[in-house]
Amino acid sequence: MAPKLYGVLASPPVRAVLLCANELGLDLELIPVDLANQEHLKEDFLKKNPQHTVPVLEEEDGFIVSDSHAIMAYLVGRYAKNDSLYPKEDCRQRATIDHKLYFDTGILFARGLAILKPLFYFGIKPSEDALNNLKDALNILEKIFELSGSDYIAGDNLSIADFSILTTVTTWNNLVPYADYPRIKAYIERLEKLPYYKINVEGLDLFRQLYESKI
Ligand SMILES: N[C@@H](CCC(=O)N[C@@H](CS)C(=O)NCC(=O)O)C(=O)O
Structure with a gap:
């Protein structure tokens, strides 16, 4: 199953993660979060990210990481064929x-x-x-x-x-x-x-x- 990405396309950091996933050839399931109606402040979402921001990434086994920069670094480490987008050794x-x-x-x-x-x-x-x-x-x-x-x-x-x-x-x-x-x-x-x-x-x-x- 594709990892879930909570967020909306209008958000620049959500788009950053989607661009990164595309570069990696990775499918993400985009789960909408209605910021205008404060869905990000509800208990269910706060359990995933107490900082109440999108994007949030959730793996099938329950691993969660928030913040677009941390998410992209994780995606490269976990899914990239090589690490040129975010080198480990250099x-x-x-x-x-x-x-x-x-x-x-x-x-x-x-x-x-x-x-x-x-x-x-x-x-x-x-x-x-x-x-x-x-x-x-x-x-x-x-x-x-x-x-x-x-x-x-x-x-x-x-x-x-x-x-x-x-x-x-x-x-x-x-x-x-x-x-x-x-x-x-x-x-x-x-x-x-x-x-x-x-x-x-x-x-x-x-x-x-x-x-x-x-x-
Ligand atoms: N540093 C965070 C910033 C995320 C962020 O501020 N997202 C905005 C939407 S663009 C948000 O969720 N705002 C809701 C809030 O702060 O309550 C990241 O890169 O993921």
Whole structure:
């Protein structure tokens, strides 16, 4: 039986895991969680993830892991034919990837979420300060590409960090357009060529509809 992935396509970290699973050739059963109706705050879901966030991965034997970055690292360890998406032995390459995963979770994703949570739950419009914080994160990302000169976020190969950065930036494009950042724009255009990229497009459409209904 395919592992279950709790989440919705509108969510960037859920899409990151789905892109990763596609790269691995792995089927996941997507189980919808109705965030608008607070299904993620119900006891059944909190037992799986007390942090009440999607995505959550559940294996047939009951093993559960939450957080998209941890889930992708697990999927590579458990299901990949080789570990190029997240190398085990090469600790420098792994550290380079880890840095970008932490940058996504702690800065890039977090700064967009800081705008969206008040908007989605309380109708509070984005403040200039919050938008400037997000622009600052995009400036950092632009600088990372400038300094590395690489095609991917963590060197010359696709890694799990690309799935995080790609889904986050294309979603936050609704808040601050990435077209203003030439290196980020070129990076997205490169990754749009991934054969399974349509998953991101589908989720971005859903997110945009939601965002436009709130802004
Ligand atoms: N660092 C987490 C972030 C997950 C996250 O914040 N997901 C949002 C949806 S995009 C969520 O579930 N929000 C509900 C909540 O925080 O209560 C990850 O990468 O999985």
